[in-house]
């Protein structure tokens with residue numbers, strides 16, 4: 001297949017690029033990686049997806065079979081103060097990619113977020129549940145989803161959550177550094193979700209690229225926890241002796257409102273290409289081992 005990865009320098013984009021280059025994922029060898037693929041990556045320094053003419057020029061004559069959109073403005077607090085940047089990258093960008101995919105006959109895998117939900121519930125959200133985002137980030141990502149769904153029938157919307165990869169900034173790296181430097185930290189215990197290793201997500205994205213089972217997918221690590229429980233596990237897996245204490249969202253206010261409960265159930269994966277996500281603790285353990293083995297963190 002001829003594949004284009006947009007946002008190729010981000011956490012997920014880098015992981016996907018490396019999986020295609022290696023011919024495997026941390027979870028195995030999806031059928032697509034047994035075949036010969038031509039993979040091209042692009043990031044903001046080469047293509048701004050919010051510019052439709054630039055997107056059309058970029059696609060001109062290339063004939064991709066599948067486009068994976070990992071690009072987004074992911075600074076959740078930054079989105080509150082810069083809604084225009086959020087809407088351009090997270091709503092207009094996917095719209096432009098959806099148009100270009102339809103015009104050139106490519107499938108589109110578009111990555112979205114648990115923050116499209118309000119977080120007011122207490123059972124894991126299904127793909128069929130109503131979206132009601134509370135933050136600018138969540139709203140901009142929902143607009144992106146809606147454009148993709150309306151404009152590109154051969155598309156997958158893949159909602160993930162609490163993502164951490166080997167490349168780029170994420171919660172795991174922030175906690176490891178803070179715990180090493182400060183020896184103690186407070187982390188919110190009243191927001192629950194699903195930590196997701198980017199390697200596990202890449203595995204499922206690659207399986208979807210080869211499928212025709214279009215639709216909305218939840219794709220998150222198995223099991224749920226609070227940020228505090230996640231931080232305790234991070235400190236333990238990285239062998240750091242630091243005191244982690246729980247606090248409330250009220251005690252740690254942020255510009256963007258986060259969902260209190262945004263756990264997702266991967267029902268559509270279960271029903272189609274299979275849900276192979278590892279338990280979040282196991283996936284974190286594998287991440288910590290590789291980081292330590294390769295001196296990444």
Ligand SMILES: NC(=O)c1ccc[n+]([C@@H]2O[C@H](COP(=O)([O-])OP(=O)(O)OC[C@H]3O[C@@H](n4cnc5c(N)ncnc54)[C@H](OP(=O)(O)O)[C@@H]3O)[C@@H](O)[C@H]2O)c1
Pocket residue numbers: 006007008009010011012013043044045047048049050069070071072073074088089093111112113114141159160161162163164168169
């Ligand atoms: N990180 C999480 O915890 C999380 C949770 C749920 C869902 N997601 C979703 O998962 C996907 C991948 O996230 P990630 O953590 O891998 O993101 P990331 O590391 O922030 O990477 C996103 C990439 O997109 C690029 N980009 C931003 N605006 C662009 C534009 N207008 N045109 C082209 N490229 C642009 C960024 O470039 P610059 O760095 O130069 O700005 C960056 O390289 C996103 O759709 C995100 O919304 C992430």
